[in-house]
Amino acid sequence: MDLGIYVPFGLGVLAAAFLIWKYPQSVPRERLPTVIGTFIGAYFLFVVLDIVSGRALTTYDNIPKTVVVLALAVVALGLVNLAYRRLGSR
Numbered sequence: 001m002d003l004g005i006y007v008p009f010g011l012g013v014l015a016a017a018f019l020i021w022k023y024p025q026s027v028p029r030e031r032l033p034t035v036i037g038t039f040i041g042a043y044f045l046f047v048v049l050d051i052v053s054g055r056a057l058t059t060y061d062n063i064p065k066t067v068v069v070l071a072l073a074v075v076a077l078g079l080v081n082l083a084y085r086r087l088g089s090r
Contacts, residue, residue, distance in 0.1 A: 005058060006047050013043045049073055 017036045020027070027035050050057040053069040 006050075010043065010047075013040060045073070 017039055020036055020039070021032060024032055046057065049069055053065060056062050056065040056069055
């Protein structure tokens with residue numbers, strides 16, 4: 001498996017995170033770690049989903065598989081968010 005396809009975009013994500021940290025425009029300083037963590041976390045989630053799906057997200061060979069992978073990811077994130085809101089407020 002060639003993980004090199006993720007490097008250029010990953011470097012772009014890291015460069016954008018650095019620029020957000022160095023020059024925050026509308027984000028308060030105390031929220032910067034959360035914003036950058038979410039930004040980098042979304043990239044890593046994309047890479048993991050792409051690897052698990054057999055590169056269905058980065059190739060256009062199997063569009064139905066891509067839609068299923070993305071739909072399952074959205075449902076899973078929704079359920080985790082719901083559980084966090086319910087259990088986190090205790």
